[in-house]
Amino acid sequence: MPEFLDLHGRTSKAVRAVAEAAVRRHGLHLGQDHLLAVLWQEDGRTPGEVAAALNVTTANVVKAATRMTAAGLLTRRRDDRDNRLVRLWLTDAGRALQEPVERERRLIEESITADLSPAEREQLMSALTKIHRSATAMLTTPADQSTPATP
Amino acid sequence: MPEFLDLHGRTSKAVRAVAEAAVRRHGLHLGQDHLLAVLWQEDGRTPGEVAAALNVTTANVVKAATRMTAAGLLTRRRDDRDNRLVRLWLTDAGRALQEPVERERRLIEESITADLSPAEREQLMSALTKIHRSATAMLTTPADQSTPATP
DNA sequence: CCTCGATCATTAACCGGTAAACGACCTGAG
DNA sequence: CTCAGGTCGTTTACCGGTTAATGATCGAGG
Numbered sequence: 001m002p003e004f005l006d007l008h009g010r011t012s013k014a015v016r017a018v019a020e021a022a023v024r025r026h027g028l029h030l031g032q033d034h035l036l037a038v039l040w041q042e043d044g045r046t047p048g049e050v051a052a053a054l055n056v057t058t059a060n061v062v063k064a065a066t067r068m069t070a071a072g073l074l075t076r077r078r079d080d081r082d083n084r085l086v087r088l089w090l091t092d093a094g095r096a097l098q099e100p101v102e103r104e105r106r107l108i109e110e111s112i113t114a115d116l117s118p119a120e121r122e123q124l125m126s127a128l129t130k131i132h133r134s135a136t137a138m139l140t141t142p143a144d145q146s147t148p149a150t151p
Numbered sequence: 152m153p154e155f156l157d158l159h160g161r162t163s164k165a166v167r168a169v170a171e172a173a174v175r176r177h178g179l180h181l182g183q184d185h186l187l188a189v190l191w192q193e194d195g196r197t198p199g200e201v202a203a204a205l206n207v208t209t210a211n212v213v214k215a216a217t218r219m220t221a222a223g224l225l226t227r228r229r230d231d232r233d234n235r236l237v238r239l240w241l242t243d244a245g246r247a248l249q250e251p252v253e254r255e256r257r258l259i260e261e262s263i264t265a266d267l268s269p270a271e272r273e274q275l276m277s278a279l280t281k282i283h284r285s286a287t288a289m290l291t292t293p294a295d296q297s298t299p300a301t302p
Numbered sequence: 303c304c305t306c307g308a309t310c311a312t313t314a315a316c317c318g319g320t321a322a323a324c325g326a327c328c329t330g331a332g
Numbered sequence: 333c334t335c336a337g338g339t340c341g342t343t344t345a346c347c348g349g350t351t352a353a354t355g356a357t358c359g360a361g362g
Contacts, residue, residue, distance in 0.1 A: 014286035109153035
Protein backbone atom coordinates (compact mmCIF):
# COMPACT_ATOMS: atom_id res chain seq x y z
CA MET A 1 0.00 0.00 0.00
CA PRO A 2 2.66 2.61 0.87
CA GLU A 3 3.32 4.82 -2.08
CA PHE A 4 7.08 4.77 -2.33
CA LEU A 5 7.73 1.14 -1.46
CA ASP A 6 5.16 0.03 -4.01
CA LEU A 7 6.47 2.21 -6.82
CA HIS A 8 10.06 1.37 -5.98
CA GLY A 9 9.33 -2.34 -6.03
CA ARG A 10 7.62 -2.25 -9.41
CA THR A 11 10.30 0.00 -10.89
CA SER A 12 13.04 -2.17 -9.49
CA LYS A 13 11.52 -5.25 -11.05
CA ALA A 14 11.11 -3.59 -14.44
CA VAL A 15 14.68 -2.27 -14.46
CA ARG A 16 15.94 -5.66 -13.43
CA ALA A 17 14.01 -7.30 -16.25
CA VAL A 18 15.50 -4.90 -18.80
CA ALA A 19 19.02 -5.59 -17.58
CA GLU A 20 18.31 -9.30 -17.56
CA ALA A 21 17.11 -9.30 -21.15
CA ALA A 22 20.10 -7.24 -22.25
CA VAL A 23 22.71 -9.41 -20.62
CA ARG A 24 21.01 -12.56 -21.83
CA ARG A 25 21.66 -11.50 -25.41
CA HIS A 26 25.30 -12.20 -24.63
CA GLY A 27 24.61 -15.59 -23.09
CA LEU A 28 24.84 -14.37 -19.50
CA HIS A 29 22.46 -14.30 -16.57
CA LEU A 30 21.91 -11.23 -14.44
CA GLY A 31 24.56 -11.07 -11.73
CA GLN A 32 27.14 -12.90 -13.79
CA ASP A 33 27.96 -9.63 -15.52
CA HIS A 34 28.68 -8.07 -12.13
CA LEU A 35 31.04 -10.90 -11.28
CA LEU A 36 32.75 -10.47 -14.64
CA ALA A 37 33.01 -6.72 -14.09
CA VAL A 38 35.06 -7.29 -10.96
CA LEU A 39 37.39 -9.63 -12.80
CA TRP A 40 37.64 -7.29 -15.77
CA GLN A 41 38.99 -4.71 -13.37
CA GLU A 42 41.52 -7.14 -11.97
CA ASP A 43 42.04 -10.80 -12.66
CA GLY A 44 42.91 -13.61 -10.27
CA ARG A 45 40.86 -12.54 -7.27
CA THR A 46 39.50 -14.94 -4.70
CA PRO A 47 35.78 -15.70 -4.28
CA GLY A 48 35.82 -13.89 -0.97
CA GLU A 49 37.31 -10.76 -2.53
CA VAL A 50 34.80 -10.82 -5.35
CA ALA A 51 31.96 -11.32 -2.89
CA ALA A 52 33.11 -8.35 -0.83
CA ALA A 53 33.38 -6.18 -3.92
CA LEU A 54 29.86 -7.13 -5.01
CA ASN A 55 28.34 -6.98 -1.53
CA VAL A 56 27.21 -10.58 -1.87
CA THR A 57 27.89 -13.77 0.06
CA THR A 58 30.88 -15.92 -0.78
CA ALA A 59 28.63 -18.91 -1.31
CA ASN A 60 26.84 -17.03 -4.04
CA VAL A 61 30.07 -16.23 -5.86
CA VAL A 62 31.14 -19.87 -5.59
CA LYS A 63 27.93 -21.08 -7.19
CA ALA A 64 28.07 -18.53 -9.98
CA ALA A 65 31.76 -19.26 -10.56
CA THR A 66 30.97 -22.95 -10.89
CA ARG A 67 28.38 -22.28 -13.59
CA MET A 68 30.56 -19.76 -15.37
CA THR A 69 33.50 -22.15 -15.29
CA ALA A 70 31.31 -24.78 -16.90
CA ALA A 71 30.30 -22.15 -19.46
CA GLY A 72 33.93 -21.51 -20.31
CA LEU A 73 34.11 -17.95 -19.00
CA LEU A 74 36.30 -18.58 -15.96
CA THR A 75 39.10 -20.77 -14.69
CA ARG A 76 39.59 -21.90 -11.09
CA ARG A 77 43.10 -22.40 -9.66
CA ARG A 78 44.28 -22.76 -6.09
CA ASP A 79 46.82 -20.27 -4.77
CA ASP A 80 50.31 -21.78 -4.50
CA ARG A 81 51.34 -19.96 -1.32
CA ASP A 82 48.07 -20.28 0.60
CA ASN A 83 46.27 -23.44 -0.34
CA ARG A 84 42.98 -22.32 1.20
CA LEU A 85 42.61 -19.63 -1.42
CA VAL A 86 41.15 -20.09 -4.87
CA ARG A 87 41.78 -17.59 -7.59
CA LEU A 88 39.42 -16.88 -10.47
CA TRP A 89 40.94 -16.22 -13.87
CA LEU A 90 39.18 -15.01 -16.99
CA THR A 91 39.28 -17.07 -20.14
CA ASP A 92 39.48 -15.39 -23.53
CA ALA A 93 35.74 -15.85 -23.86
CA GLY A 94 35.13 -14.13 -20.53
CA ARG A 95 37.44 -11.27 -21.41
CA ALA A 96 35.87 -10.88 -24.84
CA LEU A 97 32.52 -10.03 -23.30
CA GLN A 98 33.77 -6.86 -21.64
CA GLU A 99 33.40 -4.46 -24.50
CA PRO A 100 29.96 -5.53 -25.78
CA VAL A 101 28.45 -5.95 -22.31
CA GLU A 102 29.72 -2.62 -21.04
CA ARG A 103 28.52 -0.91 -24.19
CA GLU A 104 25.04 -2.38 -23.90
CA ARG A 105 24.89 -1.45 -20.26
CA ARG A 106 25.68 2.15 -21.16
CA LEU A 107 22.96 2.14 -23.80
CA ILE A 108 20.42 0.82 -21.30
CA GLU A 109 21.39 3.51 -18.85
CA GLU A 110 20.80 6.13 -21.52
CA SER A 111 17.52 4.72 -22.77
CA ILE A 112 16.07 4.19 -19.34
CA THR A 113 16.79 7.74 -18.20
CA ALA A 114 15.95 9.35 -21.53
CA ASP A 115 12.73 10.90 -20.24
CA LEU A 116 14.54 12.75 -17.47
CA SER A 117 16.01 16.23 -17.81
CA PRO A 118 19.55 16.69 -16.50
CA ALA A 119 18.11 18.38 -13.41
CA GLU A 120 15.64 15.57 -12.84
CA ARG A 121 18.39 13.03 -13.23
CA GLU A 122 20.53 14.87 -10.71
CA GLN A 123 17.68 15.02 -8.21
CA LEU A 124 16.94 11.33 -8.72
CA MET A 125 20.52 10.34 -8.00
CA SER A 126 20.54 12.55 -4.92
CA ALA A 127 17.29 11.12 -3.61
CA LEU A 128 18.35 7.54 -4.26
CA THR A 129 21.59 8.19 -2.40
CA LYS A 130 19.62 9.36 0.62
CA ILE A 131 17.30 6.37 0.40
CA HIS A 132 20.29 4.08 0.17
CA ARG A 133 21.87 5.67 3.22
CA SER A 134 18.67 5.42 5.24
CA ALA A 135 18.12 1.81 4.26
CA THR A 136 21.64 0.66 5.11
CA ALA A 137 21.40 2.51 8.41
CA MET A 138 18.16 0.74 9.21
CA LEU A 139 19.84 -2.57 8.55
CA THR A 140 22.61 -2.08 11.08
CA THR A 141 20.35 -0.35 13.61
CA PRO A 142 17.46 -2.78 14.05
CA ALA A 143 13.97 -1.70 15.03
CA ASP A 144 14.27 1.91 16.07
CA GLN A 145 10.76 2.58 14.89
CA SER A 146 9.74 3.45 18.46
CA THR A 147 11.85 6.61 18.17
CA PRO A 148 11.40 7.73 14.56
CA ALA A 149 12.72 11.22 15.26
CA THR A 150 15.83 12.00 17.28
CA PRO A 151 14.98 14.97 19.59
CA MET B 152 29.83 1.11 -14.19
CA PRO B 153 26.91 3.29 -15.36
CA GLU B 154 25.97 5.69 -12.64
CA PHE B 155 22.25 5.22 -12.38
CA LEU B 156 22.07 1.46 -12.87
CA ASP B 157 24.73 0.94 -10.25
CA LEU B 158 23.15 3.23 -7.66
CA HIS B 159 19.70 1.88 -8.39
CA GLY B 160 20.87 -1.69 -7.96
CA ARG B 161 22.53 -1.05 -4.63
CA THR B 162 19.60 0.99 -3.37
CA SER B 163 17.15 -1.64 -4.51
CA LYS B 164 19.03 -4.33 -2.66
CA ALA B 165 19.22 -2.29 0.53
CA VAL B 166 15.52 -1.43 0.46
CA ARG B 167 14.69 -5.05 -0.20
CA ALA B 168 16.81 -6.13 2.74
CA VAL B 169 15.02 -3.69 5.03
CA ALA B 170 11.62 -4.95 3.93
CA GLU B 171 12.79 -8.53 4.28
CA ALA B 172 13.98 -8.00 7.85
CA ALA B 173 10.75 -6.23 8.76
CA VAL B 174 8.44 -8.87 7.39
CA ARG B 175 10.55 -11.64 8.89
CA ARG B 176 9.77 -10.32 12.34
CA HIS B 177 6.23 -11.54 11.67
CA GLY B 178 7.36 -14.95 10.48
CA LEU B 179 6.97 -14.14 6.79
CA HIS B 180 9.33 -14.06 3.84
CA LEU B 181 9.48 -11.19 1.39
CA GLY B 182 6.82 -11.62 -1.27
CA GLN B 183 4.50 -13.55 0.98
CA ASP B 184 3.28 -10.25 2.40
CA HIS B 185 2.35 -9.15 -1.11
CA LEU B 186 0.38 -12.32 -1.64
CA LEU B 187 -1.38 -11.78 1.66
CA ALA B 188 -2.11 -8.17 0.75
CA VAL B 189 -4.06 -9.32 -2.28
CA LEU B 190 -6.08 -11.72 -0.19
CA TRP B 191 -6.63 -9.14 2.54
CA GLN B 192 -8.31 -7.02 -0.09
CA GLU B 193 -10.51 -9.89 -1.20
CA ASP B 194 -10.56 -13.51 -0.12
CA GLY B 195 -11.06 -16.62 -2.22
CA ARG B 196 -9.17 -15.61 -5.32
CA THR B 197 -7.52 -18.08 -7.66
CA PRO B 198 -3.72 -18.40 -8.05
CA GLY B 199 -4.02 -16.95 -11.53
CA GLU B 200 -5.88 -13.90 -10.29
CA VAL B 201 -3.37 -13.34 -7.51
CA ALA B 202 -0.50 -13.73 -9.94
CA ALA B 203 -2.02 -11.16 -12.28
CA ALA B 204 -2.55 -8.74 -9.41
CA LEU B 205 1.07 -9.09 -8.31
CA ASN B 206 2.55 -9.10 -11.80
CA VAL B 207 4.11 -12.48 -11.11
CA THR B 208 3.83 -15.92 -12.70
CA THR B 209 1.13 -18.33 -11.60
CA ALA B 210 3.75 -20.93 -10.80
CA ASN B 211 5.31 -18.59 -8.29
CA VAL B 212 2.00 -18.03 -6.53
CA VAL B 213 1.41 -21.77 -6.40
CA LYS B 214 4.75 -22.40 -4.74
CA ALA B 215 4.29 -19.60 -2.23
CA ALA B 216 0.73 -20.74 -1.51
CA THR B 217 1.98 -24.25 -0.81
CA ARG B 218 4.45 -22.99 1.77
CA MET B 219 1.98 -20.58 3.31
CA THR B 220 -0.62 -23.32 3.52
CA ALA B 221 1.89 -25.46 5.38
CA ALA B 222 2.57 -22.47 7.63
CA GLY B 223 -1.14 -22.23 8.45
CA LEU B 224 -1.74 -18.87 6.79
CA LEU B 225 -3.85 -20.08 3.87
CA THR B 226 -6.34 -22.72 2.87
CA ARG B 227 -6.68 -24.28 -0.57
CA ARG B 228 -10.05 -25.38 -1.85
CA ARG B 229 -11.21 -26.26 -5.34
CA ASP B 230 -14.05 -24.30 -6.86
CA ASP B 231 -17.33 -26.31 -6.87
CA ARG B 232 -18.62 -24.99 -10.18
CA ASP B 233 -15.33 -25.05 -12.12
CA ASN B 234 -13.11 -27.82 -10.87
CA ARG B 235 -10.05 -26.49 -12.64
CA LEU B 236 -9.98 -23.47 -10.36
CA VAL B 237 -8.45 -23.37 -6.91
CA ARG B 238 -9.43 -20.69 -4.44
CA LEU B 239 -7.16 -19.38 -1.71
CA TRP B 240 -8.76 -18.57 1.64
CA LEU B 241 -7.16 -16.84 4.58
CA THR B 242 -6.99 -18.56 7.92
CA ASP B 243 -7.42 -16.56 11.12
CA ALA B 244 -3.64 -16.52 11.45
CA GLY B 245 -3.28 -15.10 7.96
CA ARG B 246 -5.93 -12.47 8.57
CA ALA B 247 -4.43 -11.53 11.93
CA LEU B 248 -1.21 -10.42 10.25
CA GLN B 249 -2.86 -7.63 8.27
CA GLU B 250 -2.81 -4.90 10.89
CA PRO B 251 0.75 -5.41 12.21
CA VAL B 252 2.30 -6.00 8.80
CA GLU B 253 0.63 -3.00 7.18
CA ARG B 254 1.60 -0.83 10.13
CA GLU B 255 5.22 -1.89 9.95
CA ARG B 256 5.27 -1.32 6.23
CA ARG B 257 4.02 2.22 6.76
CA LEU B 258 6.73 2.83 9.36
CA ILE B 259 9.40 1.60 7.00
CA GLU B 260 8.12 3.88 4.28
CA GLU B 261 8.35 6.81 6.66
CA SER B 262 11.78 5.95 8.02
CA ILE B 263 13.30 5.27 4.65
CA THR B 264 12.13 8.56 3.16
CA ALA B 265 12.75 10.60 6.31
CA ASP B 266 15.76 12.41 4.85
CA LEU B 267 13.74 13.72 1.91
CA SER B 268 11.83 16.98 1.90
CA PRO B 269 8.26 16.86 0.57
CA ALA B 270 9.50 18.41 -2.67
CA GLU B 271 12.31 15.90 -3.00
CA ARG B 272 9.91 13.07 -2.29
CA GLU B 273 7.56 14.35 -4.99
CA GLN B 274 10.38 14.61 -7.51
CA LEU B 275 11.58 11.13 -6.62
CA MET B 276 8.16 9.61 -7.22
CA SER B 277 7.88 11.46 -10.51
CA ALA B 278 11.30 10.33 -11.68
CA LEU B 279 10.71 6.72 -10.66
CA THR B 280 7.42 6.76 -12.56
CA LYS B 281 9.25 7.86 -15.70
CA ILE B 282 11.94 5.22 -15.17
CA HIS B 283 9.26 2.60 -14.72
CA ARG B 284 7.50 3.67 -17.89
CA SER B 285 10.72 3.61 -19.90
CA ALA B 286 11.71 0.22 -18.56
CA THR B 287 8.38 -1.45 -19.28
CA ALA B 288 8.40 0.10 -22.75
CA MET B 289 11.86 -1.34 -23.37
CA LEU B 290 10.59 -4.75 -22.37
CA THR B 291 7.79 -4.88 -24.90
CA THR B 292 9.82 -3.12 -27.61
CA PRO B 293 13.00 -5.12 -27.81
CA ALA B 294 16.31 -3.62 -28.93
CA ASP B 295 15.40 -0.21 -30.29
CA GLN B 296 18.81 1.07 -29.25
CA SER B 297 19.63 1.71 -32.89
CA THR B 298 16.99 4.45 -32.91
CA PRO B 299 17.26 6.04 -29.44
CA ALA B 300 15.37 9.19 -30.44
CA THR B 301 12.14 9.30 -32.47
CA PRO B 302 12.53 12.18 -34.94
C1' DC C 303 -22.80 -37.81 -27.17
C1' DC C 304 -18.05 -37.16 -27.92
C1' DT C 305 -13.94 -35.20 -29.20
C1' DC C 306 -10.81 -31.32 -29.55
C1' DG C 307 -9.07 -27.13 -28.13
C1' DA C 308 -8.73 -23.66 -24.49
C1' DT C 309 -7.98 -22.81 -19.63
C1' DC C 310 -6.61 -23.79 -15.37
C1' DA C 311 -3.16 -25.49 -11.54
C1' DT C 312 0.80 -28.07 -10.76
C1' DT C 313 5.49 -29.84 -11.26
C1' DA C 314 10.39 -29.78 -12.56
C1' DA C 315 14.51 -27.55 -13.78
C1' DC C 316 17.00 -23.49 -13.72
C1' DC C 317 18.77 -18.91 -11.88
C1' DG C 318 20.38 -15.35 -8.02
C1' DG C 319 20.38 -14.72 -3.37
C1' DT C 320 20.74 -16.17 1.69
C1' DA C 321 22.21 -18.72 6.15
C1' DA C 322 24.26 -22.64 8.29
C1' DA C 323 27.13 -26.62 8.55
C1' DC C 324 31.33 -28.63 7.01
C1' DG C 325 36.14 -29.51 5.96
C1' DA C 326 40.64 -28.17 4.50
C1' DC C 327 44.26 -25.24 5.41
C1' DC C 328 47.24 -21.75 7.82
C1' DT C 329 49.25 -19.71 11.97
C1' DG C 330 50.53 -18.59 16.47
C1' DA C 331 50.87 -19.94 21.43
C1' DG C 332 52.70 -23.07 24.28
C1' DC D 333 56.73 -29.64 17.37
C1' DT D 334 52.07 -29.76 18.27
C1' DC D 335 47.62 -28.32 18.51
C1' DA D 336 43.97 -25.10 19.01
C1' DG D 337 41.71 -21.31 16.85
C1' DG D 338 40.92 -18.53 12.89
C1' DT D 339 40.36 -18.19 7.82
C1' DC D 340 39.18 -19.85 3.70
C1' DG D 341 36.07 -22.34 0.00
C1' DT D 342 32.49 -25.59 -0.58
C1' DT D 343 28.09 -27.89 0.17
C1' DT D 344 23.33 -28.15 1.44
C1' DA D 345 18.92 -26.45 2.17
C1' DC D 346 15.92 -22.84 1.85
C1' DC D 347 13.31 -18.69 -0.53
C1' DG D 348 11.49 -15.77 -4.56
C1' DG D 349 11.49 -15.61 -9.28
C1' DT D 350 11.35 -17.55 -14.09
C1' DT D 351 10.24 -20.83 -18.23
C1' DA D 352 8.66 -25.10 -20.04
C1' DA D 353 6.30 -29.36 -19.71
C1' DT D 354 2.42 -32.06 -17.61
C1' DG D 355 -2.22 -33.01 -16.25
C1' DA D 356 -6.91 -32.25 -15.13
C1' DT D 357 -11.06 -30.04 -16.38
C1' DC D 358 -14.45 -27.30 -18.90
C1' DG D 359 -16.99 -26.02 -23.15
C1' DA D 360 -18.29 -25.66 -27.78
C1' DG D 361 -18.74 -27.87 -32.56
C1' DG D 362 -19.72 -31.58 -35.04
